[in-house]
Amino acid sequence: MKVIFTFGGLPHYYNYVLNRLNKLPGYEVKVIIPSGKSNSLGKGVHQTSKDIDFGIIELEEEKRWYGKHNFRNLTQVLKKEKPDILVVIWPYVLGFILLPGWYRTIKKLGIKLVYKDIPFNIPEYTKALKFYRKNLQDETRHPKHQNWGISQKLYYLLVRELIKKYLNKMDAHVYYTEEAYDIIPTYAVPKEKIHIIYNSPDTDRLFSIREEIQYDTAKQSGNIKQILHVGRLVAWKNVDLLIEAFDLVLKKIPQSRLVIIGTGPEKDKLQKLAEEKGISDKVLFEGGVYDEKTLARYFLASSVYVLAGMGGISINDAMCFGKPVICSRADGTEKKLVRDGYNGYFFEENNAIDLAEKIVKIISDPETQEKFGENSTNIIKNEINIHTVISRYKKAFEYALNA
Numbered sequence: 001m002k003v004i005f006t007f008g009g010l011p012h013y014y015n016y017v018l019n020r021l022n023k024l025p026g027y028e029v030k031v032i033i034p035s036g037k038s039n040s041l042g043k044g045v046h047q048t049s050k051d052i053d054f055g056i057i058e059l060e061e062e063k064r065w066y067g068k069h070n071f072r073n074l075t076q077v078l079k080k081e082k083p084d085i086l087v088v089i090w091p092y093v094l095g096f097i098l099l100p101g102w103y104r105t106i107k108k109l110g111i112k113l114v115y116k117d118i119p120f121n122i123p124e125y126t127k128a129l130k131f132y133r134k135n136l137q138d139e140t141r142h143p144k145h146q147n148w149g150i151s152q153k154l155y156y157l158l159v160r161e162l163i164k165k166y167l168n169k170m171d172a173h174v175y176y177t178e179e180a181y182d183i184i185p186t187y188a189v190p191k192e193k194i195h196i197i198y199n200s201p202d203t204d205r206l207f208s209i210r211e212e213i214q215y216d217t218a219k220q221s222g223n224i225k226q227i228l229h230v231g232r233l234v235a236w237k238n239v240d241l242l243i244e245a246f247d248l249v250l251k252k253i254p255q256s257r258l259v260i261i262g263t264g265p266e267k268d269k270l271q272k273l274a275e276e277k278g279i280s281d282k283v284l285f286e287g288g289v290y291d292e293k294t295l296a297r298y299f300l301a302s303s304v305y306v307l308a309g310m311g312g313i314s315i316n317d318a319m320c321f322g323k324p325v326i327c328s329r330a331d332g333t334e335k336k337l338v339r340d341g342y343n344g345y346f347f348e349e350n351n352a353i354d355l356a357e358k359i360v361k362i363i364s365d366p367e368t369q370e371k372f373g374e375n376s377t378n379i380i381k382n383e384i385n386i387h388t389v390i391s392r393y394k395k396a397f398e399y400a401l402n403a
Helices: 012-022 074-081 092-098 102-109 125-134 150-167 179-187 203-213 239-252 267-276 292-300 313-320 352-363 366-382 386-401
Strands: 002-006 028-034 055-059 061-063 069-071 085-088 112-117 172-175 194-196 225-230 256-261 283-287 304-307 325-327 344-346
Touching (some): 012 028, 028 074, 055 074, 069 074, 069 092, 074 102, 085 092, 092 102, 092 150, 112 386, 125 150, 125 179, 172 179, 172 386, 179 194, 194 386, 203 292, 203 313, 203 366, 203 386, 225 239, 225 292, 225 313, 225 352, 239 256, 239 267, 239 352, 267 283, 304 352, 313 325, 313 366, 344 352
Parallel strands (some): 002 028, 002 085, 028 055, 085 112, 112 172, 225 256, 225 304, 304 325
Antiparallel strands (some): 061 069
């Protein structure tokens, strides 16, 4: 089976997932990515072509008449490659309803279309206008408008109908969370087309690294209680909220420190916030860390992992290294991974006081910390891991071929 994915780039963690798919008996995986700077990948997303086993096809992106970028000469590549399945994401999926000939080419070649997305990016059909008015957070998908008038309503009604049209062009759908079962059928998509694959890094690889270096205490320092955050420094990660909460934590546990790994446009603002609160010596900005073993040491040296805003895959990483997790609203995958009072806590969204209290509960109690960490490890080993994702991809692809 030949499967081609369309991506905005090569996010480092997902390369390992594609490697595993490519190694399946009878599978050949290739990825189409922009040949230059991507207009569809989030700012600061780390990419790498290191250790890639699957094929890469680079195509130029160009801005189409409808205002979004798509691949130039995609249909010519598909005619040459003749994949069994094409996996499409936003905004490339728009080409199959807005560019004449694209869908006809797919049908003529017998290629099956599989749509991949995160369900919280799509509102329920009947609640779409309310969603777009209140939650215009992703500027790459939903342009912000300062006023909400008739023109905006008409625009988002059109967006809603476009979504319905492209969702129903697909032979199968893959999403990270079960919320898709509630959302996608509101667009008249049969439930049997929807496949929940979950989301995971290559957990086998991370467990191997953990086993190799778990006794390395190079980054541990006495009785310091280390709180860790990993992710891009962008507004929706709410790292400022984490710093606010950490300031409160220090008042109860002065020997704690906050380690922030990542780069992004919010870095200067966040450093200034730490300075204003007089805690800059306790908040360590370590920059981007992409070496797996180096990053693993940070996880292993930490008492708790905290995700204060949007994100997701970093939760899986932390759990692979046996860490309790504290989070609020992430990308939806947290609902499957984090069990309140079992391997971590959920805090009230945007509530620094509640977040601080949850952090203190864990780092002040070594027994809870250890037990929660063990439970995190077991959830990954037994429930959500690379094998879960691969097996569910296979099921979705097999369904699409028979559609």
